Amino acid sequence: MSNKTNEILELYKSKLMPTYAPSVVIASGKGVTVRDVDGMVYYDFTGGIGVQNIGYGNKKVVEAIQTQAALFTHCSNLYANVPATLLATKLVEISGLGGKVFFANSGAEANEAAIKLARKWGAANGGRYEIVTFRKGFHGRTLATLAATAQAWCQEGYDPLPAGFAYADFNDLDSVKAAINGNTVAVMLEPVQGEGGVTPATDEFMKGVRALCDEKNLLMICDEVQSGIGRTGTWFAWQGYGVKPDLFTCAKALAGGLPMGALVSGAKLADVFTVSSHASTFGGNPVAAAAANAVIEVIEEENLLEKCVETGNLLREALQGFVDKYDKLLEVRGKGLMLGLVVDGDPKELVDAFKGQGLLTLTAGENVVRFLPPLNLAESDLEDAVDMMSDALDCLWSE
Numbered sequence: 280m281s282n283k284t285n286e287i288l289e290l291y292k293s294k295l296m297p298t299y300a301p302s303v304v305i306a307s308g309k310g311v312t313v314r315d316v317d318g319m320v321y322y323d324f325t326g327g328i329g330v331q332n333i334g335y336g337n338k339k340v341v342e343a344i345q346t347q348a349a350l351f352t353h354c355s356n357l358y359a360n361v362p363a364t365l366l367a368t369k370l371v372e373i374s375g376l377g378g379k380v381f382f383a384n385s386g387a388e389a390n391e392a393a394i395k396l397a398r399k400w401g402a403a404n405g406g407r408y409e410i411v412t413f414r415k416g417f418h419g420r421t422l423a424t425l426a427a428t429a430q431a432w433c434q435e436g437y438d439p440l441p442a443g444f445a446y447a448d449f450n451d452l453d454s455v456k457a458a459i460n461g462n463t464v465a466v467m468l469e470p471v472q473g474e475g476g477v478t479p480a481t482d483e484f485m486k487g488v489r490a491l492c493d494e495k496n497l498l499m500i501c502d503e504v505q506s507g508i509g510r511t512g513t514w515f516a517w518q519g520y521g522v523k524p525d526l527f528t529c530a531k532a533l534a535g536g537l538p539m540g541a542l543v544s545g546a547k548l549a550d551v552f553t554v555s556s557h558a559s560t561f562g563g564n565p566v567a568a569a570a571a572n573a574v575i576e577v578i579e580e581e582n583l584l585e586k587c588v589e590t591g592n593l594l595r596e597a598l599q600g601f602v603d604k605y606d607k608l609l610e611v612r613g614k615g616l617m618l619g620l621v622v623d624g625d626p627k628e629l630v631d632a633f634k635g636q637g638l639l640t641l642t643a644g645e646n647v648v649r650f651l652p653p654l655n656l657a658e659s660d661l662e663d664a665v666d667m668m669s670d671a672l673d674c675l676w677s678e
């Protein structure tokens with residue numbers, strides 16, 4: 280590490296609470312690459328953790344932000360703004376759910392809104408409030424979304440957590456049935472579990488949850504915070520399963536790097552929230568909304584849903600090649616460009632080795648290396664990244 284990186288990281292460590300442990304200081308980004316403060320360039324296959332779905336510094340997004348910022352950056356929700364109104368219209372259109380949208384500023388907040396809406400609906404429909412969520416799921420770090428996140432490592436030390444959640448096993452319909460009781464109002468799941476290990480729901484499971492929710496008059500809530508905005512080859516991952524949720528949330532990639540979350544409902548739940556029953560000062564911020572409109576436009580204009588599937592297949596094939604070659608690599612899983620490489624051992628070892636070659640990746644769960652590259656990744660950039668992985672694996676494991 281050279282001077283500037285060390286200097287900033289020392290200051291960082293002395294002044295920021297140690298919730299994160301960064302080793303790189305980013306100065307700029309372009310497309311799939313980021314440059315650190317010492318000029319080192321990396322291929323970023325973390326995508327800012329599923330945020331940069333169209334890469335860094337997209338011209339359309341930058342221009343949309345600049346134009347709106349010069350007009351006004353905020354006006355409160357006492358007044359309407361054009362970008363957020365158009366964005367809601369677009370989200371309703373691309374979801375095909377025929378409902379309405381509530382805007383928040385993050386994934387956790389969008390999920391918090393979904394939980395509140397489900398409870399409000401449940402209060403008027405049999406006094407029900409309990410939500411079934413899944414082990415290895417991830418829904419955020421606010422107290423309610425943390426309670427929804429059935430993972431001991433992030434809940435530890437924060438008792439008492441809000442009540443009203445029951446946990447089931449992912450891809451196990453019987454365990455969902457067992458978790459349902461007279462108080463249950465909803466089932467909430469990630470169609471592809473991200474943080475928990477890049478595990479897609481099976482077709483059978485998604486359809487089974489939908490049928491179960493219909494049968495028991497429960498709401499099906501999809502958390503699309505990581506899997507949404509084209510990441511798996513459809514706008515939202517649930518669209519790849521031929522089922523419709525009652526509610527879904529998105530955030531990470533929605534506004535091209537600006538903080539924004541959205542809760543989208545079907546028609547049945549469009550007017551459950553009423554005036555003053557929920558709110559957010561910055562929700563529907565016009566600059567974030569303008570950026571989001573540009574992101575969606577770029578995905579449409581550049582056919583990135585199709586491209587995501589094609590590039591996803593190429594990356595999957597390359598990763599499968601590594602699985603075939605190395606005994607310590609067990610499996611490739613995921614959907615589209617949300618892919619995981621399952622490792623027999625600590626995935627951190629691989630993430631560090633890839634970084635050493637100039638490729639940034641993430642871990643997920645206990646034994647998965649996660650890849651979230653931009654949907655518009657050029658084939659030559661993919662090839663470069665595969666070469667970096669190949670070199671890293673050779674160094675690590677070839678005798």
Ligand SMILES: *Cc1c(COP(=O)(O)O)cnc(C)c1O
Pocket residue numbers: 384385386387388390417418419420469473474502503504505506530531
């Ligand atoms: C990242 C994530 C969240 C939390 O989003 P924040 O913006 O960090 O609050 C919620 N759900 C899923 C599936 C996520 O991946």
